[in-house]
Amino acid sequence: MxxxxxxxxxxxxxxxxxxxxxxxxxxxxxxxxxxxxxxxxxxxxxxxxxxxxxxxxxxxxxxxxxxxxxxxxxxxxxxxxxxxxxxxxxxxxxxxxxxxxxxxxxxxxxxxxxxxxxxxxAAYVSYDNEKIGRLQGKGILDALGSRAATADVVMLNGSPTDPNAPSFKKGAHEVLDGKVHKIVYEQDIPGWTEAEARKKMAEAIKDLGAAGFEAVYSANDGMAGGAAEALKSAGLKNVPLGGQDAELPALQRLVSGAQTFTIYKxxxxxxxxxxxxxxxxxxxxxxxxxxxxxxxxxxxxxxxxxxxxAQIVTKDNMEDTVIRDGVAPANWICTKELAAACKSLGLN
Structure with missing residues (x-):
């Protein structure tokens, strides 16, 4: 492609x-x-x-x-x-x-x-956005595994001016509510901006404490990038973090472990x-x-x-989804810095 x-x-x-x-x-x-x-x-x-x-x-x-x-x-x-x-x-x-x-x-x-x-x-062409939200919620639950029932989650939702954002949010809540312990912090991010997501994630870490949440829902990959930066700055590792859009930086974060999943449309x-x-x-x-x-x-x-x-993409099925379809060839994802991680995943 x-x-x-x-x-x-x-x-x-x-x-x-x-x-x-x-x-x-x-x-x-x-x-x-x-x-x-x-x-x-x-x-x-x-x-x-x-x-x-x-x-x-x-x-x-x-x-x-x-x-x-x-x-x-x-x-x-x-x-x-x-x-x-x-x-x-x-x-x-x-x-x-x-x-x-x-x-x-x-x-x-x-x-x-x-x-x-x-x-x-006259017509509308898109994705079933509530289903995408449910996939995102499922991605969080899968990442938490047996910890889900006691886990607290931070939610960074999409822009209030985007009609898709409430659908993503609704779908995610349908899956997460009652399955995780609590949504402890939730914000809509105007313009879907990475900078604002980073700011709100830093705010959540400050308010809740480093041990005050177990996972982060981000409505898209751009905002997930901001959240990942805030988590890194706070010294937090291995916090499940999801996004959406299968953007190249997000796929690279999947390889490095800074992001857990994305949604491939x-x-x-x-x-x-x-x-x-x-x-x-x-x-x-x-x-x-x-x-x-x-x-x-x-x-x-x-x-x-x-x-x-759409479908969930993790580091484990990347080769059979975005790489196979030519959206992001392995040589795009596997930079020099990620060479060792890519090799361990069998990405060539």
């Missing part, structure tokens, strides 16, 4: 000219560039798939850099240009409602991608499905076969949807 994604085809490259109508364009608005997946995978896979479906189509790509105001301007520029289908991964799903509704009134069809934007969206089927839905909407074709489920937001019910499954 890494080789297949080496370069998006020019036929679908993002343009910079926002003047004039462009009925053959599909917009792609991604939320930020801190998480490695968006530029390395989502954008490239969507671009590649669209180019195989439609040689004359053009992908108008923009990244908001985690700023909702910038994304709003990007969205409105595409609408004003005449783009009729937009794949939107919103920075702030609630703020997007007014833009999505205004666009829908002009005949623009919006595909909510990865996060369910509020408003009159295969980006390719999600991204390719979004591209196919966008193409069909552009051509006025049915998307029913691509959206076997429905989803509800606060502003719309019965949204045609495709929700994919």
């Amino acid at each position: 890494a080789l297949a994604l080496a370069a998006p085809l020019a036929a679908c490259g993002g343009g910079s000219d926002d003047s004039g109508a462009d009925q053959e364009s599909i917009g792609l608005l991604l939320p930020e560039n801190k998480a490695g997946r968006y530029e390395a995978f989502d954008r490239r896979i969507i671009s590649s798939r669209l180019s195989t479906l439609c040689l004359e189509c053009k992908l108008e790509y923009r990244n908001a850099g985690a700023r909702s105001d910038i994304q709003k301007r990007q969205f409105e520029a595409l609408v004003n240009k005449g783009v009729k289908v937009i794949i939107l991964d919103p920075v702030d799903a609630h703020a997007a409602r007014s833009w999505v509704d205004a666009a829908a009134e002009k005949g623009v069809q919006v595909i909510a991608y990865d996060r369910l934007a509020e408003g009159d969206v 295969q980006v390719r089927p999600e991204a390719e499905t979004a591209a196919e839905i966008a193409f069909r909407l552009l051509r006025g074709k049915s998307i029913k076969s691509l959206t076997p489920e429905t989803a509800d937001s606060k502003s719309k019910t019965g949204i045609p949807a495709r929700l994919f499954n």
Whole structure:
């Protein structure tokens, strides 16, 4: 997969000219560039798939850099240009409602991608986020083993502006509540920022004491990186710590032992499905076969949807998941510093 994604085809490259109508364009608005997946995978896979479906189509790509105001301007520029289908991964799903509704009134069809934007969206492509939360909870329980019933857990949840975050939290609580002794510290982390997660983890260690918790739930890998730094600074080792997204730094932390598990969501089927839905909407074709489920937001019910499954990745099954799929080849994970640990795991 890494080789297949080496370069998006020019036929679908993002343009910079926002003047004039462009009925053959599909917009792609991604939320930020801190998480490695968006530029390395989502954008490239969507671009590649669209180019195989439609040689004359053009992908108008923009990244908001985690700023909702910038994304709003990007969205409105595409609408004003005449783009009729937009794949939107919103920075702030609630703020997007007014833009999505205004666009829908002009005949623009919006595909909510990865996060369910509020408003009159035409389709939604993502993962079953409550199931992901349950997987994360299971990862914590598996790591604790027989200690689970007496274990206290710190929870670092996702951003309150991300509609996926409450689903992850709900799913995790469904598994953890009643199975661990207590959730002793719980915070939502605005913007999913690593720095804020590190700050809150340090705060939890100070408030609870080094022996005041047995495991840490982190809603994603970026925040898990911050939590891992705080644990290391406090001299704490072998504390079960989970994340999500199977990012390269997280996979390296699995090898080193600084993180216990991550959640692997295969980006390719999600991204390719979004591209196919966008193409069909552009051509006025049915998307029913691509959206076997429905989803509800606060502003719309019965949204045609495709929700994919995910899986837990630990150091023990890394070779049969992310390495096998080419998402992170062993030579990317196994730096010089991790060579001995990789060898002990049989990673080549």
